[in-house]
Amino acid sequence: MQFRSSFLFALGSVSMLAACSSIDNSGTAVAYGGNPLTYDSSLDTALHGAEPTTAFGKDLKAEYIAYAEREADEWYDFFDADFFARKAAKVAQNETILPEDPANWRFDDQEIAQKRAVREELIGLLDGGAREAMPDVAATAQARYDCWIEESEEGWQTDLITQCWKEYEDAIEKLKAPKAAPAETQPVAAAPRLFTIFFDFDKSAITPVAKRVLDAAAEQWATSPGTVSIVGHTDSSGPDAYNQKLSERRADAAASALMTRGVKADGVKKDAVGEGDLLIPTPDGVREPRNRRVTISIDN
Numbered sequence: 001m002q003f004r005s006s007f008l009f010a011l012g013s014v015s016m017l018a019a020c021s022s023i024d025n026s027g028t029a030v031a032y033g034g035n036p037l038t039y040d041s042s043l044d045t046a047l048h049g050a051e052p053t054t055a056f057g058k059d060l061k062a063e064y065i066a067y068a069e070r071e072a073d074e075w076y077d078f079f080d081a082d083f084f085a086r087k088a089a090k091v092a093q094n095e096t097i098l099p100e101d102p103a104n105w106r107f108d109d110q111e112i113a114q115k116r117a118v119r120e121e122l123i124g125l126l127d128g129g130a131r132e133a134m135p136d137v138a139a140t141a142q143a144r145y146d147c148w149i150e151e152s153e154e155g156w157q158t159d160l161i162t163q164c165w166k167e168y169e170d171a172i173e174k175l176k177a178p179k180a181a182p183a184e185t186q187p188v189a190a191a192p193r194l195f196t197i198f199f200d201f202d203k204s205a206i207t208p209v210a211k212r213v214l215d216a217a218a219e220q221w222a223t224s225p226g227t228v229s230i231v232g233h234t235d236s237s238g239p240d241a242y243n244q245k246l247s248e249r250r251a252d253a254a255a256s257a258l259m260t261r262g263v264k265a266d267g268v269k270k271d272a273v274g275e276g277d278l279l280i281p282t283p284d285g286v287r288e289p290r291n292r293r294v295t296i297s298i299d300n
Contacts, residue, residue, distance in 0.1 A: 034082030043068060043081075046088035056131040057091050059139035064088035067143060075157075080150055087146075098123060099145045105153045110200055113289035114209050115149065117198050120290070122172065130175045141171035169216060192229075193220050195296040197254060201287055202238070204249035206257050214254070217296050218261035226299040228263055230254050232272035235291035236284050244274035254294040 034042075046065050052058050065088045072081035091097050099122055102115035122145055130138040147164035151157055176194075195217040197210035206214065221228060232251030234243040251270045259265055278291045 034079040034084075034086070036078030036082060039068075039072060039078045039082040039085060042085035042089065043072075046085050046092060049089055050092045050094075052092055052094055054094070054131070054135070056135035056138055057094060059136045060097070060142060061088045061091045063139050063143035064091060064146075067147060084146075099142050100149045102149055105149055107153065111152075114198055114207065115152075117290050118209070119145065121196075125172070125175045134175060137171050137174045141168055141175060144168035144171060165212065169212065173216070192297040192299050193217075195220075195298075197294050197296070198289060199250055199292045199294070201235075201289075201292065202246070204246065204253045206253055211257070214257050214261060214296075217298065218258055218263055221258075221263050221298050225264070225267065228258065228268045229297040229299070230258075230268060230270045231277075231295045232270075233277060233279070233291060233293045233295070234275050235286060235288045236275045236278065236282050237287045238275075238285075240274060244272065247272035247274045250292075250294050254296065258296070 043065070046061065046068070052061055064084045068081045068084040068088065071077045071084065087097055099119050101119065102112045107115065122141060126138055126142070130141075144164045144167045148161060148168055151161045151164055155161075195213050197213045198207070199205070199210070200207065217228075230251050232247035232249070232254070234247050234250075236243075238246075251272045255268050255270055258268065275291070278288070279293065280288050280290050282288050282291070
């Protein structure tokens, strides 16, 4: 939610206390939305208050402070500046502050489902040891994800949206990169690079988010061409036979998109399993966005 300084003082008291989201956020660690009247005190608390005891906490606090200051100093968005300053202060109290849930921001149901899939991958990496193993990269990933969410909701700074997403992807790739084997061990083959794209319900069209994932997959293949294995999936909603065909169309769409990005057709292997290999186990007939996917494995 953007407010320029030229008309900040024209806002009424109700408008000044408006939040970025109409969602009921009672019980959350940080109430969503900010108060421009309290930004200075919130920033001061974050800057001069408690210091996190973990390396990840220190890096994440610094990321949120920098983003809050940029929101205020460059874009005069004191609502979101206050919000991220208060997130920094919560991090300083050694609370586990998670990446933003897109359901708390103004997105439609499809956008929420797609962005939640991104969030859950990030949380999985963070909870899987990334905070401890690569604290600076993990903090960058969380901060850029939050930037992507906030700027996507506003929707007008397209260059910044792209920048936040690209920097998030770069951080995620570092977190997902196979760790180098110790020098004394025998060399082993590099693990396949894995990419996943998601689809709207009953669709096989490539989404804008999926296009960026495919760009990254094609770039990875170009650095070390190898066999590309593509597997199409569906959720459990709909008849088995129909879902099998839908998963084939999704695999075809992913393969075609990769080939337009330079991947050689003779190195692409396709498969489709319908609803036979659910990422998230559900009963029959359930619409689950994370099961509507194509997995892409690149053997180096």
